[in-house]
Amino acid sequence: MARFGLLLVACPAPLAAQHDHPGHHGHTSTPVDCRTLAAPPWTGLSSPDRSAIAQLRRATASLTGTGAAAAAGFAPQFGDIPTMGVHWINRARMQDAVQANAPDHLLFARIDGRDSLVGVAYAFRGPVDATMPKLFESPLATWHDHPGLGGGRGNTLHMLHVWFVPSPSGPFAGNNFVLPFLTAGRVPPNPCWLQSASDVSRFELVATLVDILHRRADSTDVTNDRSGRRGRLGAVGARRGIATMLDELAGRVSPHLAAMDTASRADDRTAWERQADDLVASLRPGERRLVEGVRDRLTGIQSSTAGQRRRGQS
Numbered sequence: 001m002a003r004f005g006l007l008l009v010a011c012p013a014p015l016a017a018q019h020d021h022p023g024h025h026g027h028t029s030t031p032v033d034c035r036t037l038a039a040p041p042w043t044g045l046s047s048p049d050r051s052a053i054a055q056l057r058r059a060t061a062s063l064t065g066t067g068a069a070a071a072a073g074f075a076p077q078f079g080d081i082p083t084m085g086v087h088w089i090n091r092a093r094m095q096d097a098v099q100a101n102a103p104d105h106l107l108f109a110r111i112d113g114r115d116s117l118v119g120v121a122y123a124f125r126g127p128v129d130a131t132m133p134k135l136f137e138s139p140l141a142t143w144h145d146h147p148g149l150g151g152g153r154g155n156t157l158h159m160l161h162v163w164f165v166p167s168p169s170g171p172f173a174g175n176n177f178v179l180p181f182l183t184a185g186r187v188p189p190n191p192c193w194l195q196s197a198s199d200v201s202r203f204e205l206v207a208t209l210v211d212i213l214h215r216r217a218d219s220t221d222v223t224n225d226r227s228g229r230r231g232r233l234g235a236v237g238a239r240r241g242i243a244t245m246l247d248e249l250a251g252r253v254s255p256h257l258a259a260m261d262t263a264s265r266a267d268d269r270t271a272w273e274r275q276a277d278d279l280v281a282s283l284r285p286g287e288r289r290l291v292e293g294v295r296d297r298l299t300g301i302q303s304s305t306a307g308q309r310r311r312g313q314s
Contacts, residue, residue, distance in 0.1 A: 209253070212246065
């Protein structure tokens with residue numbers, strides 16, 4: 001997961017796509033009930049789960065700014081991942097047992113010019129078949145793992161996200177493709193428009209493009225996985241020879257994106273889908289490969305140990 005803030009755009013070669021995994025390592029992009037499980041207050045969850053998330057929000061109420069997070073022992077790492085934000089990690093907490101109201105990671109994303117707490121994550125290193133802590137009743141609350149971050153000795157990094165902002169795949173999803181819309185100042189579509197596999201695929205492609213174009217123009221992207229310093233995407237884009245392509249692409253799709261914002265505000269599904277289809281159809285082959293490659297890297301981040309083993313056996 002290291003330094004994806006720029007590498008996702010600079011090096012878009014696809015990783016393995018996101019898969020369904022059995023057991024506690026399951027993780028999918030499948031949409032949830034759009035009326036009850038795609039946004040706070042997550043009314044589709046059981047009363048104990050809603051209460052647990054409410055308690056978690058209260059427990060992190062003093063950590064909604066990065067200054068307070070730093071003072072409490074959190075530090076940024078991995079850079080700004082488009083569908084997750086920046087992971088601020090408390091290493092002392094990660095050495096202890098998982099505690100419901102003391103998350104190990106805080107997830108920050110830059111929205112409306114300020115770093116906002118958009119969610120949290122629990123994390124611990126251990127063997128692949130470790131027993132997962134039971135923090136929530138919902139079957140959606142499935143842990144995923146990152147084999148490359150396990151620290152060796154056969155361990156992996158187990159994680160569970162909890163989102164404080166809308167998430168089309170529910171409050172515990174690994175990727176949240178609403179974040180690119182929020183960080184770019186755009187209006188995400190109604191989650192009830194994202195109920196089929198083709199709907200989700202189009203949405204994720206548009207969200208990825210929104211993020212790429214926003215980073216192209218934004219001079220405040222987090223580029224350093226440890227210090228949190230900010231820098232420009234342009235220099236990396238220029239080295240890769242894609243800066244001119246992105247400039248031209250931005251001008252060409254801008255009317256579509258503006259019309260999609262208008263359609264989202266008006267809750268006009270037909271207009272949004274028409275503009276999204278026209279936008280996707282307007283992508284040239286190289287542009288399409290770039291966007292799909294970045295999207296696949298994002299979903300590939302959630303490819304767990306079980307998934308990697310199955311692919312090796314296939």
